[in-house]
Amino acid sequence: MAGLVLIRMKYAVLRNGWTGWRAVRAVAGGAAGLLAAAATVLAALPDLGAPEASARLLAGAFALWTLGWALGPFVLGTDTTLRPGYFALLPLPAWRLAAGLLAAAAAGVPAALALLAFCSLAVWGAGLGPGPLAVALAAVPLQTALVLLACRAVASAAGAALRTRLGMDLVPLLVSVLIGVGLTAGLMGWPYALGFAVRLAEGAGPELPGWLLLAPPGWGPLAVLGAARADWAAAAGGLAGLALLDAALLGLWAVLLRRELGARAVAGRLRARARRRAAARPLAWSAASAAAVRALRSWQRDTGMHIIVVAVVGTAAIPVIAAFAVDWPYLVPIVAPLAVAVAAKESANLFGFDGSALWHTLVTPGSERAEVRGRQFAWLAVFTPIAVLLGAVAFVLPPEVGGEVTAAARPYLVAVLPAMLGAGSGLVVWYSVAAGHAIGAEGGATGGFSHPGPAGARAGLARHLFHPLLWLTALPPAALVALGTLGGLPFAVWAGVAAGAAIGAAAAVLLGRAAHRRLAERGPELLAALTAPV
Known part of the structure; x- marks a missing residue:
């Protein structure tokens, strides 16, 4: 019955x-x-x-x-x-x-x-x-x-x-390993x-x-x-x-x-230790730094956000293992950019983890800019070390192990990673403000193992279409490095490195500015989307 x-x-x-x-x-x-x-x-x-x-x-x-x-x-x-x-x-x-x-x-x-x-x-x-x-x-x-x-x-x-x-x-580490x-x-x-x-x-x-x-x-x-x-x-x-x-x-x-x-x-059982709070206080010298400290704590304690970090590490480790298992050295250089891309894609709904708590930001006059910049700083603080460590694999491998492909890809990594990291920090906050939705509306592990609702499905499609922009930011520095290495022009290689840093910084600043302005203008609409039933 x-x-x-x-x-x-x-x-x-x-x-x-x-x-x-x-x-x-x-x-x-x-x-x-x-x-x-x-x-x-x-x-x-x-x-x-x-x-x-x-x-x-x-x-x-x-x-x-x-x-x-x-x-x-x-x-x-x-x-x-x-x-x-x-x-x-x-x-x-x-x-x-x-x-x-x-x-x-x-x-x-x-x-x-x-x-x-x-x-x-x-x-x-x-x-x-x-x-x-x-x-x-x-x-x-x-x-x-x-x-x-x-x-x-x-x-x-x-x-x-x-x-x-x-x-x-x-759990996320095991799942990412199985997928890889x-x-x-x-x-x-x-x-x-x-x-x-x-x-x-x-x-x-x-x-x-x-x-x-x-x-x-x-x-x-x-x-x-x-x-x-x-x-x-x-x-x-x-x-x-x-x-x-x-x-x-x-x-x-x-x-x-x-x-x-x-x-x-589990979030109700986790409590911050006094020594961690004391260590974090000196970092909060401004509103943006306070928002960054709070965002870093969320990356550590929030279940969904912590899953993203572990899944990125697990997914990125698989190509490295496969490179040594099947002797495919060309997989090693793409691990770090792949980790940045996965991190940006999976964390593109940062404000969705706030839910109704976004109300505290909206009722505080002038806090939108600090909130967005703090989340950008926290995202970079979490994923930059991961990308650097994964990219360093291509530098520590000897030529007889990594091959000529790995050695030739080193200048590309130095030029591309800053561009993708800066653009990623800007894209995640801009997307989160422009197409944020309640956690659970898009399905998957961080969504509570559920099928997506209509709002989450639309946002997921927009994220998949919007995500290739991150890879486009890597094309100009990579093209300059290719021009320098293939044409024997060392200055072009250094120009590619400088272009990657400039593109990353410009993308982070401009997309972050667009995000906090949109949050100030259309914050109530975002709050309604985050609190909508899944």
Whole structure:
């Protein structure tokens, strides 16, 4: 009964909110998911000569689906149309609430696409006989429930971890490492994937390891394979394993929901130490410096802002590791500019972390300029050391390790980094004032693992279109350095370095000025956007 009510509530919310950029995002995501599901079904059609080969292929495909759903909350967010906090005051047991939210999650497009992908098990079982088909039909809903529960349990576990200080460091670092490893594997593995697809189209059996059938995503294909071999013990064991694992994940999610509904935010438990306050007081010699000190404390203590710093470090470390692992030295010079770009993109909604606290700035006459300049100083103080340390890797590597590419890129780094850092400090405050929105409206890890609302979706699109301006600021100094190194003109190299510093300083000053003037003129509109319901 609770599940039916929650499904009706979800459809009512979606029906009234299916407009604008939310609809565009949903259609684009649905089209991509449909292509992936169709590819999974097509993988079950070829006759690979032996049932075990097809079973391993489907087990590998199901493992990718399960991994994608488990990591999806960190990258794309989860569907939190119905949030557990909405039902905190209702006399519902945690397990019953979890079951109802699971039913609501199953009544959506992502779940339907996952169900379509796992129907490939039924397509394969139909070619093996009535018994395997019956087992496949029983395994399809269990496999679908597995990915839904894995997604919800992982999201709830990550949310619980982010309420601890250690989790604030480990969770974003782990996620950034996984994303970096995935991107690196995609760059390195696309030739193998193309060759695998060609072999599969020719009907050649894939050479996949047998342990894929022993992993939980492979228990469905293992059960169907057992039925095809008349090994009913293996068939029953595969189905029973999926059912028990689903029940265990549901119980785990219920426990996490109970803790989530009764937990207090970590920000309420963190307190500044007296020695830190005493050390910070001498820095506050002006209004701008006081705002910078407060912003630096926010970067340290605020969960969302701290996640950004850790994620930038983790994401930037992956190309360095990959450069040594696969002997790609040209990855090393781009690490520092990439870190600056990621930092600017992820922290482009600085005022969004204030929420209704922006009211204190608006009611203080003449504080807008100090507020904007202080946030710029704090942003530079946080990310400049990170960029410098990452850029120094290209300078400390010997030629026999880094290669000629790394040595040749050193003047480019010296010229480009000041331009990108200065422009980044200006872009983040200007964007935050011009297109600020409430945290949680744009989804992702710092948005509370939620899908974006209409305001957040529009702002996210604007940020993706506006973000390339940061890279444009690096073109003039890089062009001058290229002219000097390729044409044998040392003065051009130094001109490129000077141009990078000048562009960075000019961008920081001019964009900061535009930001504080806009804040003074349209501060109430920004406050309304920051306090709007997500």
